[in-house]
Amino acid sequence: MLKIKDLHASIEDKEILKGINLEVKAGEVHAIMGPNGSGKSTLANVIAGREEYEMTGGSIELENEEISELDPEERAHKGVFLSFQYPIEIPGVSVTNFMKTAINETRKAQGKEEMKAGDMLKMIREKSEMLEIDRKFLSRSLNEGFSGGEKKRNEIFQMAMLDPKLSILDETDSGLDIDALRIVANGVNKLRSEDNATIVITHYQRLLDYIVPDFVHVLYKGRIVKSGGKELAQELEERGYDWIKEEVEA
Amino acid sequence: MSFKDKILSSFIALENEVDTETYAHQLRNEALASFEELGIPQRKEEAYKYTSLKSLFNKDYSLFPKKESAIEYGDIKPYLIHQIDAYRVIFIDGIYSSHLSETTHDKFDVCLMSSALNNPKYSPVIEAYYNKLAPKDGLTSLNTAFAREGAYISIGKNIAVEKPIEVVYFSTGNESTLMTQPRNLVVVGENSQVQIIERHQSLSDNQVLTNSVTEIFADKRAMVDYYKIQNDHLNASLIDHTSVEQKSDSEVRLHTFSFGGALTRNNLNFYQRGEHCNSILNGVTIIEGKQHVDHSTLVHHTAPNCESYQQYKQIFDDKAVGVFNGKVLVDKVAQKINAFQQNNNILVSDKATINAKPQLEIFADDVRCSHGCTIGQLDEDALFYMQSRGIGKKEARALLMFAFANSVLESVKIPEIKSRITKLIAKKLGVEIGFDL
Numbered sequence: 001m002l003k004i005k006d007l008h009a010s011i012e013d014k015e016i017l018k019g020i021n022l023e024v025k026a027g028e029v030h031a032i033m034g035p036n037g038s039g040k041s042t043l044a045n046v047i048a049g050r051e052e053y054e055m056t057g058g059s060i061e062l063e064n065e066e067i068s069e070l071d072p073e074e075r076a077h078k079g080v081f082l083s084f085q086y087p088i089e090i091p092g093v094s095v096t097n098f099m100k101t102a103i104n105e106t107r108k109a110q111g112k113e114e115m116k117a118g119d120m121l122k123m124i125r126e127k128s129e130m131l132e133i134d135r136k137f138l139s140r141s142l143n144e145g146f147s148g149g150e151k152k153r154n155e156i157f158q159m160a161m162l163d164p165k166l167s168i169l170d171e172t173d174s175g176l177d178i179d180a181l182r183i184v185a186n187g188v189n190k191l192r193s194e195d196n197a198t199i200v201i202t203h204y205q206r207l208l209d210y211i212v213p214d215f216v217h218v219l220y221k222g223r224i225v226k227s228g229g230k231e232l233a234q235e236l237e238e239r240g241y242d243w244i245k246e247e248v249e250a
Numbered sequence: 251m252s253f254k255d256k257i258l259s260s261f262i263a264l265e266n267e268v269d270t271e272t273y274a275h276q277l278r279n280e281a282l283a284s285f286e287e288l289g290i291p292q293r294k295e296e297a298y299k300y301t302s303l304k305s306l307f308n309k310d311y312s313l314f315p316k317k318e319s320a321i322e323y324g325d326i327k328p329y330l331i332h333q334i335d336a337y338r339v340i341f342i343d344g345i346y347s348s349h350l351s352e353t354t355h356d357k358f359d360v361c362l363m364s365s366a367l368n369n370p371k372y373s374p375v376i377e378a379y380y381n382k383l384a385p386k387d388g389l390t391s392l393n394t395a396f397a398r399e400g401a402y403i404s405i406g407k408n409i410a411v412e413k414p415i416e417v418v419y420f421s422t423g424n425e426s427t428l429m430t431q432p433r434n435l436v437v438v439g440e441n442s443q444v445q446i447i448e449r450h451q452s453l454s455d456n457q458v459l460t461n462s463v464t465e466i467f468a469d470k471r472a473m474v475d476y477y478k479i480q481n482d483h484l485n486a487s488l489i490d491h492t493s494v495e496q497k498s499d500s501e502v503r504l505h506t507f508s509f510g511g512a513l514t515r516n517n518l519n520f521y522q523r524g525e526h527c528n529s530i531l532n533g534v535t536i537i538e539g540k541q542h543v544d545h546s547t548l549v550h551h552t553a554p555n556c557e558s559y560q561q562y563k564q565i566f567d568d569k570a571v572g573v574f575n576g577k578v579l580v581d582k583v584a585q586k587i588n589a590f591q592q593n594n595n596i597l598v599s600d601k602a603t604i605n606a607k608p609q610l611e612i613f614a615d616d617v618r619c620s621h622g623c624t625i626g627q628l629d630e631d632a633l634f635y636m637q638s639r640g641i642g643k644k645e646a647r648a649l650l651m652f653a654f655a656n657s658v659l660e661s662v663k664i665p666e667i668k669s670r671i672t673k674l675i676a677k678k679l680g681v682e683i684g685f686d687l
Contacts, residue, residue: 048638052630072637073646081638088635092653098639101649106640141653158639 001026001063001197002047002166008057009046015056016042018222024166027194031208031233032201034219035241040201041085043219044170047199048082049075062166076102077109079165079196083155083172090142095154096124098142099161106162127160131187148175156187167191168199173207185210205237218244253307254289257282257392260313264396274367277381281394288388300573300605301515301544306459306487311429313396315343319422321453323350326420329451334666336447337415339401343422344430346399357409363400363433375404379437383465383493385519390491393463397433403446407439407469414445414664419462421486423454434464438472445475445664452486464492468500470524475503475663481510481674484539491517498524498553505662506533507671508543509678519548520558522584527556534655534671535564535572536678544573551584551614560591563655566602577609578619585614591621596628596654598647648679 007020016039024030034040046053047060049072060068067075090098104114115123128138131153143151152172159167169188173181188211192198200211208216208230216232217224220241225248226232236244261282268275290307291298319342326340337360340350346362353360359372366372367380384390401417419432438444452458468474480488488511494502508514520529535543549558564572578589595604608621628650636646652675662668 050634050638071643072634073640073642076638076640084635084638088629088632090632090635090650090653092656093649098636098649101645102636102639102641105642105645109640162639 001028002199003061003064004047004058006058007043007046007055007060009042009053009055011042011053016053016222017046019058020219020222020224022217022224024197024199026197028215029192029198029200029211029213031213031216032199032219033203033205033216033233033236035245036203038219039222040219041170044082044168044199044201047168048072048080073105074109076162076164077106081159081162081164081167083152083159083167083169085171085174087143087151087155089144089146091144093142095138095140095142099124099158102158103161123161127157130160130190131157132183133157149177149180152176152184153180153187156184160187160191163191165196166199167196168201170201171203172200173202173204181207182210205233208233220244220248254286256310256313257285257395261395263314264398268398269368272368273373273377274380278395281381281391284386284391285388285395288391290388297546297575300571301513301542303489303513303515306513309427309457309459311427311459312425313429315345315425315428319343319424321347321350321420321422325453326350326418326451329418329420329449331414331416331447331664331666331670334414334664336413339415339417341399341419341432343424343428344399344419344432358405358411359402360415361402363402363435364398366402366435367398372402372404375437379465379467380435381465383467383495383521384463384491385493385517389461389489390463393431393433393461393491396431397463400433400435402435403444404435404437405439405442405444408441409439410443411445414447416447416449418449418451419460421452421454421456421458421460423452423456423458425456427457427459429459429461432460432462434462436464436466436474438466438468438474440469441471442469443473445477447477447479447664447667449479450482450486450488452483455483455485458483458486460486460488462488462490464490466492466494466502468494468496468502470497471499472497473501476505477662477664477667478504478506478516479671480506480508480514483510484512484541486511487513489515489517493519493521494529495521495523496527496529499526500524501528501530503530503661503663504532505658506545507674508533508535508537509674511541511543513542515544515546517546519550521550522553522556522558525553525555527553529556529558530661531558531560531562532658532661533562533564534658534675535562535566536651536655536675537565537570537572538567540569542571544575546573546575548577548579549589551578551580551587551589554583554585554587556584557588558590560593561658562593563658564593564595564604565598565651565654566595566604567598569599569601571602572604574604574606574623575609576607576621577611578621580610580612580614580617580619582613585616587614587617587619589617589619593621593623594654595623595625596651597625598628645681648676648681651679652676
């Protein structure tokens, strides 16, 4: 599904990612953990194609196709989805209309016809129920005045609507209380299949109790310094990151 | 020959064609003298500091169209809000077109300024209202001196006009450079209601300059809903002077949508002359290239317990220039008023300009006055967010810009106008996405 080789990226001439190698196969969930400032969010944004980050070396392949030259919307059309750590408020654009535009623009790019209004409504109903989203809030302006939990639930709702191949969840657990965390994790788990893959970026192990990863990677100073199974997350929870730092510095 | 000299000789020609014994002609003579004294506003005048009219007035305009123009309904249909059943007052090169107009009515007067100015039947209204409100500056004087035609709308007491009245001025381009002086008078009686749509539209590439004057009187408890749709050809310029007087408990809402034209100057003056008036001045400007749009507004609160709301949202691309000069004047007696002014601008390009100047002059001590002015760019984070959901950059920008302007559209009461404006905005932004937000 996703193959990242020797990825280097910088922002404003400061190198953040210093040679990342990562392979994510269909059906897998990978967790990327690491202390603050290690480059986790940068990695998510670079995969999604944010222009402010300059990719200075390496390659990103999605289903054996190089995507690093593509615009963010083209990557989205090919099935990349980024759940934002801080979803943006867009006053004046309702959640429903935003989704409708996103889905139809994607379908257009894929050479498909626009989705019929009835089908769209049915899907919106189904997915919003899955994430226990109040219907009233679908006609509100996107993320405007939403609580932290509502914003994150709304991100996963968008993910459910767009049905991506590769989902990257950037700190989706931050700002969530335990009930919202359970709802969001259930949503993500229901969307998992043999044909898609998920990268969960998180600082804490808590989310990984609900979304159980197949692999855990530790990112530190722009490199993946340790990889392992889900037990690595548990170990990080117990021992913190210092021992990893020590191992790396040694 | 300078523009001023041309005006004097043209006035003599005008006198051969009009009844010089009327009250209106008396006003014309006075206005001509006043124009001679004041002339065309210069940039050294504060009110025209950011808008130069020089290049507009150094052209050799024809003031009287010589030929009758054969225009059919099909030619003008795209410019009408044709989905709605409306009264229509259509002018072609400044001349009323009876076959394109639709003014059948019985309870009130929708007719022509030419007949109103000459027919004694209308003289009580003309003498009471005509030229009473328009400012007496050079350009309005020029209009008063030459105005012969326009819409005359007079509505008595307790009448709700059931259909909107659409007033459209077309220029055919039969003259290579034409200057017109449309003149509208709207008198709305106590407890009456009316909706009016005004538009100036050129049908060719030729140079057109329109110097339009409109006076609107809203009596007690009257409600006036007025829309100006400015989407003219890029060789057409418009200087508009609209003045509104409100009596107690009246509400006047005026929307200005400025998308087209080379240079557009909107002088919009509201005078509240009674308690509990509500004035709403809303505008959306979206321009590009070398277009220039200037909104100069005045809200004069002369009575207590009134409200005024101004909301102008503007988007400038390329080298477009905008001016917003919004003045709120609160007299000492006008206690307990609430005056609100909001002017938000987006500069899409580095070379676009907005000159924003809010002015508040408050002589009362127990009032609420607030104003806000912002100038910004499109939010890059929001653009990336939308792109990451599969919305192309162009569409994402358009959606953001539409969302920005949308709060003004929400106050449009005629659904057909709202959908027309929405389509115009989509077209202006070069996208095909629907904006039914």
